[in-house]
Amino acid sequence: MFAADGTVLRHPDRPEPRYRPLRAVRNFQALMKDKEDTSLVFKIFESLPSGSFMTRARDLCLSERGEMLRKTEPALPEILDDHAALRRTPKGSLAHAYCDFMEAEGLTAAGLVAEAERLGRAKFPDLLQWFMERSRDTHDLFHVLTGYGRDALGEQCVLLFTHGQSPSQGHLLIGYAGAANIKKMVKDSNAPVIGAVREAHRTGKGAPSLMAQPIREILAQPIDDVRKALRIPQPQLYLECHCIWREEGIDPYDLLASPQLADEQELLAA
Template identity: 65%
Template sequence: MTEQNALQSTVECARDGTLLRDPRRVEPRYSLPKAYGHFRDLLKDKEETSHVFKIFEALPSKDYVPRVCALTLSEQGEKLRAEEPFLPPILDDHEALRRLPEGSVAQAYCDFMEREGLSAAGLVAEADKLGRPRYGDLVEWFGFRSRDTHDLMHVLTGYGRDGLGEQCVLLFTHGQSPSHGHLLIGYAGALNIKTSVRSRAPVFRACRQAQRTGVACPPLVAMSIRELLAKDLEQARTELNIPEPHWYRECHRIWREEGIDPYDLLTKDTQQELAKAA
């Protein structure tokens, strides 16, 4: 028996021999102070999204590996790994996606990404800044897939890339895959908005609705993304139990009524003051 075969005999793995969790992985250590430090850094520069990944690393979920195991060692997981081994090439092929019907998730996704100047590869590049080692195990595949569906969540839920929209997507994600990292960034970010912008906008109602929607929606990470992209957007929302984000829309309506730009809630100076106070 080879060394690799001996290793696989004592560690869970997929049918093709891919390890569930490579033994060389360092066991993550929970550190709220470390996570909060990265959150302060994120406040100073909200475009430096590498801090988000560091927050998640500092607040590992004890249920994460069991969730990875439940999907990746199932027949559905095997099928997804064979058909969609890595999502960015699929998501960034707008030429192919644009051939899908008008009104489809794919068309809405392309509109969103092109309007915002985003790409799935760009999110990968931000994560790669951390310089984390690659293991090629099932935990890694699951993590990449969870990361790469972030912008698709924006499209399906209707939450924009404004400050509140990002918090709502994070809390939707918490509903899908609970972690203290999503809770910290989502609700602490919402609190910053609420305390720094004088308004009657129901910020926390919007956040709670997003979290409940994430719980009610089947996990996107376990779905065929190719099939989802081909669906009519409104049909997909109905099937996935994703309602109109009423309270988020209401916040935008009230802010505009009050003369506040929802996409410029926190000026650079305000962000710096918040960072100092944190």
């Protein structure tokens, strides 16, 4: 199958994905020990290929919308990292919110690309390459649109929101197992951790595909209008978790520093 410009959907030299659940579990265990090693996330997804991936890729890439997006937005990082241009959009736009988020977190779209390329995977001149890269490059936009932060729970919520958009066992493994790990870390808390990730999962299922949207266009629109159009409500249970944790003296962005965990560490040391 080919696009109108002759680009093949799947290059004949592209390796067939291999389902390797044990490798995924090992990498997940490593990720729990070093949550900043983003390359482990890519390895988990690589080990748990989605059965619906080819169908979703074909449906977008070979559609009129896909043809338009490839022509107008062949690569998202150069758009997303041009903050000077994004800041020229009206105040209150998705672009301003995105720049605020990325600058506050010290992130760049190019940095996410670099993390993925650390794996050394071969690239191929096919439509799948564009599709996979576009999926990767919209990750931080999910954070901004959903309101989920880069705290431990926020990351699990974004992964399960993403599963609702692009089903993959990798999203389910990291999202739900990660949430269970958070629940274990703050076991005496009343925060609805599992409810929060389930809410994120439902929202992702109900929202139109973000990667199928004209990103440059929606960046210029008021963020509230974009959220309404994409059916992304405020994350009530996630915010409730943060509120409860703070009342319990737990920092949502540093769960390991919670008083109860500190007491457990003292008991272990004794």
